[in-house]
Amino acid sequence: xxxxxxxxxxAVAFIGYGAIxxxxxxxxxxxxxxxxxxxxxxKQNHRNIDQDNKDDPFEQDITYKYTVDGKEYTGQYTKQxxxxxxxxxxxxxxIQYLPNRPQxxxxxxxxxxxxxxxxxxxxxxxxxxVFYLTFRRKKKVVQ
Numbered sequence: 001x002x003x004x005x006x007x008x009x010x011a012v013a014f015i016g017y018g019a020i021x022x023x024x025x026x027x028x029x030x031x032x033x034x035x036x037x038x039x040x041x042x043k044q045n046h047r048n049i050d051q052d053n054k055d056d057p058f059e060q061d062i063t064y065k066y067t068v069d070g071k072e073y074t075g076q077y078t079k080q081x082x083x084x085x086x087x088x089x090x091x092x093x094x095i096q097y098l099p100n101r102p103q104x105x106x107x108x109x110x111x112x113x114x115x116x117x118x119x120x121x122x123x124x125x126x127x128x129x130v131f132y133l134t135f136r137r138k139k140k141v142v143q
Contacts, residue, residue: 007134014127021120024104032096034108037066037075039091045078064093068102075105 041063063076075095094108 004134007130011127011130011134014123014130016127018120018123018125018127021123022117024098025117025120027098028096028106028110031099032106032108033068033099034094034096035066035068036092037064037095037105039064039093040074062093064095066095066097066105068097071102073097073103073105077107 039062043061045059045061059078059080061076061078063074065072065074067073095105096108097103097105
């Protein structure tokens with residue numbers, strides 16, 4: 001029974017996350033509003049694969065703030081950089097937000113709707129597969 005409950009929770013999570021990803025990508029593509037955000041913080045996450053290679057990329061978690069109708073919101077994204085390319089506060093970045101849910105934002109200019117839809121569809125399909133495998137009826141073998 002516990003196995004079925006865990007399977008249902010996983011299936012719902014996959015389907016829900018997949019659906020939300022698809023909906024947000026379509027909304028950003030159709031009605032995202034661009035604005036300028038101020039970078040407020042940065043955390044470097046080094047990814048040293050080879051200690052001798054000075055060109056190893058590293059990631060930065062970058063936080064920003066923006067204002068919509070007098071209310072301030074924050075957002076975050078992760079970007080991969082090579083040495084000397086890092087964004088350091090207080091630079092600005094162009095972002096887009098959803099007009100009906102301004103707390104949801106992403107970097108402006110992302111044209112990744114096919115990838116997001118593919119990933120979202122894949123996650124939703126995985127959720128359906130988990131449901132199917134959890135509740136399928138096993139055929140009885142007639143002898």
